[in-house]
Amino acid sequence: MARFQLDVNGAARPVDAWDADMPLLYALRNELGLHATKFGCGLGQCGACTVLMDGRPVRSCMTKISDAAGKKVVTAEGLGSPEKPHAVQAALIAEQAAQCGYCTNGMVMSSVALLQRNPKPTREQTQAALAGNLCRCGSHDRVLNAVQRASGQRSA
Secondary structure (H helix, E strand, O other): OEEEEEEEOOEEEEEEEOOOOOEHHHHHHHHOOOOOOOOOOOOOOOOOOEEEEOOEEEEOOOOEHHHHOOOEEEOHHHOOOOOOOOHHHHHHHHOOOOOOOOOHHHHHHHHHHHHHHOOOOOHHHHHHHOOOOOOOOOOHHHHHHHHHHHOOOOOO
16 A cells, blocks of 8 residues: 555645556545546546646546656546536536536546637637547537637637
8 A cells, every 4th residue: 555645626635545556537536536537448548537637638547646646636626616617617518518428527627728728729729639538429519619618719
């Protein structure tokens, strides 16, 4: 058993892990109770487990807990609340961009990272940034509209 100090959503959080290779996803969900981050494929291909690490989107199923130590990790719970959602979360709600909702976490986190890098992305830039986030329900068009709304390029 190893203990790691993580900075998650702005708070220092100690986590006991079976070893240094334990996926960050398991620590977030099982040890810290942060369930917005989803287990999708376990191979880093679907994007459901995306979190921000030092402002960059990473697949938490493929990120070792030891690699997250000393970095700032942000999950969807750290972005906003039901009462005061982050602009991307509010835009997804306004555009009715979630169907089953399983991919939503990854879409939100990738979109937040995009808007931090590029506050006014084109639709094509948004598509490229979200290309690694899979949605079986087919709500990609609404998600693209939501990102445009969150960036102030689409009116309410």
